[in-house]
Every structure is written in C-alpha cells, then in structure tokens.
Amino acid sequence: MxxxxxxxxxxxxxxxxxxxxxxxxxxxxxxxxxxxxxxxxxxxxxxxxxxxxxxxxxxxxxxxxxxxxxxxxxxxxxxxxxxxxxYLSAVVEDCPFPAAGLEGRQLHVTYLSEPVDAARFVALDRSTFLPDEFRIGDRALYLYVPDGLGRSRLAEALGRPALWRDTVATSRNWNTVTRLVEMTRD
The missing domain is CATH 3.30.70.1280 (SP0830-like domains)
Structure with a gap:
C-alpha cells in the first residue's frame, strides 16, 4: 500500500x-x-x-x-x-536552504508538474530581489523569503502565469511541506 x-x-x-x-x-x-x-x-x-x-x-x-x-x-x-x-521526503532532504533555522513562513516549495531548467528564469535578475532567493529542485522550486511571502517582490515575479507555460505549479509553506511528509509516512 x-x-x-x-x-x-x-x-x-x-x-x-x-x-x-x-x-x-x-x-x-x-x-x-x-x-x-x-x-x-x-x-x-x-x-x-x-x-x-x-x-x-x-x-x-x-x-x-x-x-x-x-x-x-x-x-x-x-x-x-x-x-x-x-518524493515528498526527497524534497525536504534536498532543500538548499537551512530549513531547521527558519520559520515556516520564510521557506516555501512550489511543486511542479514537470522538471524546469534555469533557462526559464534567465530574464529574472536575481540580484535585484535579494535577500529573497530561489533554487530549482526535482519538479520543485524552493523559495526563501526572510520577510515572508506577502512582502516578496521575488514571489510576485515567480507567480506570473507566463513563467509557467503549461506547467502546473502549486506552492506550500515549509510547515505544510514537512507536515505532508509526516502524513504520508507509510
């Protein structure tokens, strides 16, 4: 099962x-x-x-x-x-940010229906969004927003529909990410 x-x-x-x-x-x-x-x-x-x-x-x-x-x-x-x-456990294990030292509202995962490569984000000048950052994982995008999602210009830029062309993308905060790992444990 x-x-x-x-x-x-x-x-x-x-x-x-x-x-x-x-x-x-x-x-x-x-x-x-x-x-x-x-x-x-x-x-x-x-x-x-x-x-x-x-x-x-x-x-x-x-x-x-x-x-x-x-x-x-x-x-x-x-x-x-x-x-x-x-898969959910691997997303947690592969997190490129120091999740243990962050609040759940500071770290988010966008789950994706397919792999995406960095070329999709080439138009984003990442340095203009610092200290907010993102990293690409296995059908996942990790988003670090130290001041929370509501204040993040990077989150807004990453949320533009044109960026996701035919890709299903849905985001969860880190608390939910880890809770789903616990809930799916066989």
Whole structure:
C-alpha cells in the first residue's frame, strides 16, 4: 500500500472555487482510496491506494482521476498534483536552504508538474530581489523569503502565469511541506 498527497491548486482562495474538505475526503474515498485525510483548507489531501488501485496507480493517473472527479462534482477545473512519500521526503532532504533555522513562513516549495531548467528564469535578475532567493529542485522550486511571502517582490515575479507555460505549479509553506511528509509516512 502506498500513501500519496494530493496537492490542489487555487481552491478556497478569496471565496472562489470552494472545495469543502469533508466533501473532498468523501470524493477521494468514492474513487476507491482509503485512509483519506486533509490538512488545512488549502487543498492538501492524503490517501492510500490499495489493491487494484495501487497496482495500476501512477501519480499522473491519480492526479488525472482526482481532477476529473473534482470537475464533475464541483463544476470547475482544479489543477492537481499527486506525490508519494518518497518524493515528498526527497524534497525536504534536498532543500538548499537551512530549513531547521527558519520559520515556516520564510521557506516555501512550489511543486511542479514537470522538471524546469534555469533557462526559464534567465530574464529574472536575481540580484535585484535579494535577500529573497530561489533554487530549482526535482519538479520543485524552493523559495526563501526572510520577510515572508506577502512582502516578496521575488514571489510576485515567480507567480506570473507566463513563467509557467503549461506547467502546473502549486506552492506550500515549509510547515505544510514537512507536515505532508509526516502524513504520508507509510
């Protein structure tokens, strides 16, 4: 049995695209998954795939299935990424910033649907955003913002849709990143 985290992008923000967590849990259970739990109201769900579901599951197929179910049930499209415990743990282990010495609001991970290379960010003059910094990982972008996300010009620049062309990107603060590792531990 494998445990996964589903990361939903852009739900329950400003009263738009409302997805109550109790309904999301029931929806995931209805897809045949077990041990369904949610974390916060921002689109984090953990579930296990057992039996036939586990044998046929890939993170991509699980994300597609959940995305279709959400659209059918709620009537709008929600980009979904699904990641397993091994991947989530590797993201934490590979963090290029000193996470242990930082507050959760100072460090964020943007999970990506595909690998991206540094060429995508060549137009950003990183020195103009200091002390804010980012690093590219395995289908993840690490963002260090010492004064928090709300005050970060770099976060604003990285959030421009044109930068992500056809890539699903959804961000979580470090507290949520580490909590999802704990929740997906088999």
């Amino acid at each position: 494998t445990t996964y985290a589903a990361l939903l992008r852009g739900i329950n923000v400003g009263g738009h695209r409302k997805v109550p967590m109790a309904e999301l849990r029931r929806l995931i259970e209805g897809l045949g998954h077990g041990d369904v739990r949610t974390h916060l109201q921002s689109g984090n769900a953990v579930f296990s795939a057992a039996g036939r579901n586990a044998a046929e599951a890939t993170t991509e197929s699980l994300a597609a299935s959940l995305g279709r179910a959400i659209e059918e049930h709620f009537g709008f499209t929600v980009p979904v990424l699904v990641r397993d415990h091994a």
